[in-house]
Amino acid sequence: MIRLLRSKLLQHPNHCKSNTALCIITQRTFLAQRTSYSSPEFNTYIYGSLLQSCIRNGDYATGKYLHCEIIKKGNCLDLFANNILLNFYVKYDSLPDAAKLFDEIPDRNTVSFVTLIQGYSQCLRFSEAIGLFSRLHGEGHELNPFVFSTVLKLLVSAEWAKLGFSVHACVYKLGFNSDAFVGTALIDCYSVCGYAECARQVFDAIEYKDMVSWTGMVACYVENECFEESLKLFSRMRIVGFKPNNFTFASVLKACVGLEVFNVGKAVHGCAFKTSYLEELFVGVELIDLYIKSRDVDDALQVFEEMPKDDVIPWSFMIARYAQSEQSEEAIEMFCRMRRGLVLPNQFTLASLLQACASLVDLQLGNQIHCHVVKVGLDMNVFVSNALMDMYAKCGRMENSLQLFSESPNCTDVSWNTVIVGYVQAGNGEKALSLFKDMLECQVQGTEVTYSSVLRACAGIAALEPGSQIHSLSVKTIYDKNTVVGNALIDMYAKCGNIKDARLVFDTLREHDQVSWNAMISGYSVHGLYGEALKTFELMLETECKPDKVTFVGILSACSNAGLLDRGQAYFKSMVEEYDIEPCAEHYTCMVWLLGRSGHLEKAAKLVHEIPFEPSVMVWRALLSACVIHNDVELGRISAQRVLEIEPEDEATHVLLSNIYANARRWGNVASIRTSMKRKGIRKEPGLSWIENQGRVHYFSVGDTSHPDTKLINGMLEWLNMKARNEGYVPDFSSVLLDVEDVDKEQRLWVHSERLALAYGLIRTPSISPLRIIKNLRICADCHAAIKLISKIVQRDIIIRDMNRFHHFHEGICSCGDYW
Known part of the structure; x- marks a missing residue:
């Protein structure tokens, strides 16, 4: 905050903004002085005073005129006046003139060096400034608090704050560590480096602490997220008797937001209300942040309404906070108000507005803002460009996002x-x-x-x-x-x-945070390791992390995958009664699948009807899948009908209903469904399996003969078929839902996509590595039985991920326990 103030104070015009009346008065004064002295003696004091007047009044032209007069008179200024002239050029960023004058001063002192160092620093020529400090030290000039505070500010501006350690050592040797100006600059330096403890040691060593020192330390704690220490120091400052200023209030309010102690923040608001700082920009912005973070939008808006609105910063801040708080429509309305108030948006305003468009997936408005961005010339600004990329990406226009990325000169x-x-x-x-x-x-x-x-x-x-x-x-x-x-x-x-x-x-x-525990529990669940999932859940309960909706989705999935009906029902009950979590569609889907898969189809259907909201497609599809397993044609038909009422072109539902009819050998109904699918233009998703080898992914479909290694794959499948039969393998013809002969069914089973991928993996991958296969559909019962035997025959671990879960085959056993 203090650094921001300094940067504001250092900004000044690069050209003359002279007041005509002042110029005339100054020149008349100067002419009067010239005519009043008949003595040839050069009066350096008068010239110095006139140059100071030019600096104060912003009169660059008269200052240059005075310098010309000085040169004509023999350039006889003393050191004090020369330093004033040097400061004059520095204030107007005329560094070439300042450097030339500096070199011509015969008896330069510390003030001369520091003045030019400040000039280089404010023009961002940090290397020259550091070089000048080295000259100052090398030529034996006095190192005083003025020098050290200037150099420390320079290091912060140049982002070389860690060099402040070396300067601090020199400060300590010369005994200036108790000086308030030097101490405050050191605090700022350590704050930027993230060393709040070092800054506190410097603060404690300051003998006579002023308001700036206290504020600097409070701000340091806030910038380094030591919010509690910041509030304690603020309290101590008030006890000592110092009255906070606008920067103190801004820092303390930020600390209250960081600690989420919003009531304390409101008390600070009351304290600021008794002062004249409520209308200060920084205080107002932090108050808005406080009330928005405490979800008190009305009070935030009231603070905003009471602030001066001729600056873009409060407008941008309100728009940004609305956009970040998922109040995108309010952000857009605030932008419209801002434009009606004739306040010009900056890059941060437009970036926040684009964020609001991205949240609303409002491509039309986003395009309009993009056009405005191009008109005002901010399309190459990195903040706006990134916001545009994000907006297009979230609106599903990745080609536009990538084009902006390619055209951006500073990614x-x-x-x-x-x-x-x-x-x-x-x-x-x-x-x-x-x-x-x-x-x-x-x-x-x-x-x-x-x-x-x-x-x-x-x-x-x-x-x-x-x-x-x-x-x-x-x-x-x-x-x-x-x-x-x-x-x-x-x-x-x-x-x-x-x-x-x-x-x-x-x-x-x-x-471990909540996401860590949820990821681990869900991972165990999808791998069928229900015991480990439940143990991990019990460990989570022993920590400060509390289970949420996602946690119970993982737990209920683990129970449904393992058929743990009683435990699943107990967890569902505890979720509602103990943790006060309202069940959502995912929880009901897990419970319907758990009940249905366990054979309790009537209870599953009853639960669906008890759902306090309209059951989703996932819920009805879970019931439908259970009906397929237990061959309940009528309930399956009803479930499918409900799904198709919501999503008439849902391909999976047509296939599941067709499978129910096929299992019941109602081939007429199967043909009717296929005709309906063809009429609607719905195509069944083809079964695919793929396996990765040496960075390449190899895809296989049912009966695929397009792979270059097809002959080797067929040979491997014949060998596996023979070995599996010797181990007791018997084909499960119910997995072929076609009205064909058993011989054809057996041939079709051995060219399922997962078996083709498995055969390829056995041929082309190292024998010590596990085989990892992915399938886009549910693995069939016959392939499951065959691959169990194959894992024992070839003595390799086989891991297959189907659309629902993982199957780990090891030594003839699957991790799912044949329950999937």
Whole structure:
């Protein structure tokens, strides 16, 4: 906050804004002085006073005129007047003139050096400023508090604040550590570095603390998120007798927001109300933030209404907070008010407005704002450009987002993250990973957002090898123990079939949040390891993390996958009664599947009718799937009818209903459904299985003969068929829902896509590695039985992920316990 004030004070015009009347008075005074002295003696005091007047009045032209007169008279200014002239050029950013004058001053002193150092600093020429400080020290000039405070401010501005340690050592040796000006500058320096404790030591060493010192320390604590210490220091400051200023109030209000002690913040508001600082920009902005974060939007709006509105900052802040609080429509309305008030938006206003458009998925308004951005020339601004990319990505226009990214001249890590996240959310994991590779080649450092997003992409496409490589890459960064990245790693390993490594990552995390526990519980659930899922849930209850809706979805899924009817019902009851969690569609879906899969179809149907809201497609489809397993044709027909009322073209429902009729050998009904699907243009999703080998993904469909290794695959399948029969394998013809002969059914079973992928994996992958196969549909009962035997025959672990869960086949046993 203090640094912001300084930057405001350092801003000044680069051209003359002279007041004509003042110029005339100054010149007349100067002429009068010239005519009143008949002595040839040069009066340096008068010239110095006149130059000071030019600085105060912003009269650059008269100052230059005075310098010309000085040169004509022999350039006989004394050191004091020369330093005033040097300051005159510095104030107007005329650094070439200032540097030339500096070099011509014969008896430069500390003030001369410091004045030019300040000039270089405010023109962002930090290297020259540091070089000048070295000259000052090397030439033996006095190092006083004025010098040290200037140099420390320079280091902060140059983002070289860590060099402040060396300056602090020099300050300590010369005994200036108790000086208030130097101490405050050191506090600012340490604050930027994140060393709040060092700043506090400096603060305690200041002998006579002034208001700026107290405010600087309070602000330091806030900037380093030591909010509690900030409030304690503020309280002590009030006890000592200092009255807070606008910057103190702004910092303390920010601390209240950080601690979420909103009542304390309101008390501070009352304190500020008794002063004249309520209309101050920084105080007003922090008050708005306080009330919005406390969900008291009406009071936030009242604070805003009482503030001066001729500055864009409060408007931008309100729009930003509305957009970030999922009140996007209010953000847009506030922008319209701002435009009616003739306040021009800046890049931050437009970025927040685009965020609101992204939340509303309002592409039309987003396009209009894009046109406005181009008109005002902010299309190349990195904040606006990133917001535009995000808006187009969330509106489903990734081609526009990628075009903006390609055209942007200054892409940052945020730009890369925006397009990567966009492709991940669009379900295009391959493109997201390709962009991540490009990002690394461009030597752009990834962030926690980058790593968590690309790991999510790997999870989405079950790409274990790239996921493991990204994990290795993250270990070389500071993000390997980051909770967000760790959670993404747990999810990636679980969804790629490697539940052991998911648990290893979970155990190595420094801290577990709700997402960590939920990812681990859901991972165990989808792998059919219900015992581990329930144990993890019990461990979670022993921590400060409380279960939420997602936790119970994982727990109920584990129970339904294992057929634990009593425990599932108990967990469902405790969720409502003990944790006060209102069941949602996912919870009811789990319970319907649990009851239905266990054979309690009537109870499942009764639960569906007891749902306090309109049952979703997922609920009815769960009941329908249970009917398929238990061959309940009538209830299955009703369930399918309800699904088709909501989604008439749902392909899966047509297929499930067809399967019920096929199991009941009602071939006429099967033909009728297929005719209906053909008439509606609905096509059954073809069964596909795929396996990755050496960075390439190999896809197989039922009876596929297009693969280059087809002959080898067929040979392997014949060998496996023979070995499996010797081990007692008997084909399950009920898995072929076609009215054909048994010989044809057996042939069809052995060319199912998962068996083709398995045969390829046995041929082309190392014998010591597990086989990982992904299938887009539910694995059939015959393939399940056959692959159990094959895992024992070939002595290899086989992991198959179907549309519902993972199956780990080991030594003739499946992790699902033949219940899926």
